[in-house]
Amino acid sequence: MEPVNRMRVEFTSLPANVAFARVAAAAFASQLDFTLNDLEEIKVAVSEAVTNAIVHGYENSAGGTVVLAVEIRKNTLKIVVEDTGKGIEDMEKALQPAYSTDPERMGLGFAFMQSFSDSLKVESKPNAGTRVTMTKVCARKASSPAGR
Amino acid sequence: MEPVNRMRVEFTSLPANVAFARVAAAAFASQLDFTLNDLEEIKVAVSEAVTNAIVHGYENSAGGTVVLAVEIRKNTLKIVVEDTGKGIEDMEKALQPAYSTDPERMGLGFAFMQSFSDSLKVESKPNAGTRVTMTKVCARKASSPAGR
Amino acid sequence: MELQVEIKGGAMLVRLAGEIDLAVADTLRTSLEEELDRNPGVRNIVINLGGVRYIDSSGLGVLLGRYRRISGDGGRMFIVGASPQVRRIVEMSGLLNIMQEFPSEADALNHAG
Amino acid sequence: MELQVEIKGGAMLVRLAGEIDLAVADTLRTSLEEELDRNPGVRNIVINLGGVRYIDSSGLGVLLGRYRRISGDGGRMFIVGASPQVRRIVEMSGLLNIMQEFPSEADALNHAG
Numbered sequence A, B: 001m002e003p004v005n006r007m008r009v010e011f012t013s014l015p016a017n018v019a020f021a022r023v024a025a026a027a028f029a030s031q032l033d034f035t036l037n038d039l040e041e042i043k044v045a046v047s048e049a050v051t052n053a054i055v056h057g058y059e060n061s062a063g064g065t066v067v068l069a070v071e072i073r074k075n076t077l078k079i080v081v082e083d084t085g086k087g088i089e090d091m092e093k094a095l096q097p098a099y100s101t102d103p104e105r106m107g108l109g110f111a112f113m114q115s116f117s118d119s120l121k122v123e124s125k126p127n128a129g130t131r132v133t134m135t136k137v138c139a140r141k142a143s144s145p146a147g148r
Numbered sequence C, D: 001m002e003l004q005v006e007i008k009g010g011a012m013l014v015r016l017a018g019e020i021d022l023a024v025a026d027t028l029r030t031s032l033e034e035e036l037d038r039n040p041g042v043r044n045i046v047i048n049l050g051g052v053r054y055i056d057s058s059g060l061g062v063l064l065g066r067y068r069r070i071s072g073d074g075g076r077m078f079i080v081g082a083s084p085q086v087r088r089i090v091e092m093s094g095l096l097n098i099m100q101e102f103p104s105e106a107d108a109l110n111h112a113g
């Protein structure tokens, strides 16, 4: 059996929880021997995905629940951010840098997620929700699970 | 409707996750205007409860899941730590300071949880699990949810 | 987030600190818009990011929006004090293509004032 | 966690740093036991908590266990360098009733060596 360490957190779709989500993800990720720079990138990638869930998925209403699931398997971190909000109509456009359906936003969320992870997968269904999956490999050898 | 901000995180019963849990709880709690000393106390209280779930509830096996749920309602923080492990046989003894069923431990977990929270409730059923509920009131006026 | 605004001749000096994300984007946007409304003489903006520990696209979007407002009248935006990590995000966003970076507030104000 | 051990005459000086919780309790316990096994001349232990940012009952339990081992032969344990927050936890645990606190490593070693 391959040992896997998992966490899954659900939280209210409030802007103040973006900071909570990135700190939680980075605290969990720090069990691998990531560099400080890697941890910063993880924070930004998680913030962008969670921000999208709140702003686009739930259209800034505080009535939704965002899910952040993080998994460590060997030296690979897997991050999933999920909402059950309005979903993405045109996936191809959404993934283009500088494209946004909101004139006040930059359209760089997915570009940052892509740059800061080793793989990015976006699944979405209009009126059902969106799931973003990112992986990031830790280049340095992982310390033992108890070793920090 | 009273606005409530909630998070609920489930994670593998691994010792390395004790640090993750206390950081996550403190990051969420920091949306209230707690002092640094209060946040330290919250960290210790959460660590003790999560440690108990891992060490006693799941008897150090990594096959269990620990739940940490935190809720902010006005200026009150509510923390719940739950396991579905072996449960507490003798609650009265368990809550006594310096009592431990493990000779290597100090028996101070519940004493710390009590000192560092405003209320502590322990519910347990042998072979079903244990739920610890703590509350802590933030003395300073809460900042607005978006105001940090 | 902490925000300090000073008017220096034709320039507005904005000192930002803390974490600039979705939670503070609205507050920051509104504050900057109000300052620009109150000070119609402002042509250029200098943003000092010296105290910023974290920024992401929500924060950068607020800066870009204010740049758009002043650039309509020929105004420019200048950036100083970004830490290496913040600078990297700003650079990746493309903002450094339209906003010049200076080593110090004084240098930036020399060009902006 | 970081751990440094030095033998100074009849005393073992243990410098601890980082976060001392369940994740490192076993490692810490085993290391200290091995050092005591290897150095039968050690009578007293000085614990320098200067670098400790966090400790809870899992960490304090390891210290208490080693105290029990040496106190059987009349040995004592001394504590130095605890930050105010760490000191508060140590005090609440009752360990300060059985372990004397000193302002510096040198002072403690003077009594322990």
Ligand SMILES: Nc1ncnc2c1ncn2[C@@H]1O[C@H](COP(=O)(O)OP(=O)(O)O)[C@@H](O)[C@H]1O
Residues within 6 Å of the ligand: A048, A052, A053, A054, A056, A057, A058, A083, A085, A086, A087, A088, A094, A095, A096, A099, A100, A101, A102, A105, A106, A107, A108, A109, A110, A111, A130, C057
């Ligand atoms: N979770 C989501 N739910 C619904 N739509 C989304 C979601 N995430 C992204 N989108 C859509 O994809 C577009 C591009 O996203 P992104 O690159 O992050 O830029 P931005 O957030 O700045 O608009 C968004 O403008 C939005 O229309």
Ligand SMILES: Nc1ncnc2c1ncn2[C@@H]1O[C@H](COP(=O)(O)OP(=O)(O)O)[C@@H](O)[C@H]1O
Residues within 6 Å of the ligand: B048, B052, B053, B054, B056, B057, B058, B083, B085, B086, B087, B088, B094, B095, B099, B100, B101, B102, B105, B106, B107, B108, B109, B110, B111, B130, D057
């Ligand atoms: N989650 C739990 N599941 C089962 N037993 C528990 C749990 N939490 C506490 N206990 C029991 O209560 C006792 C006292 O707990 P505590 O005061 O935290 O001291 P310690 O953890 O040092 O033993 C434990 O020794 C254990 O027998």
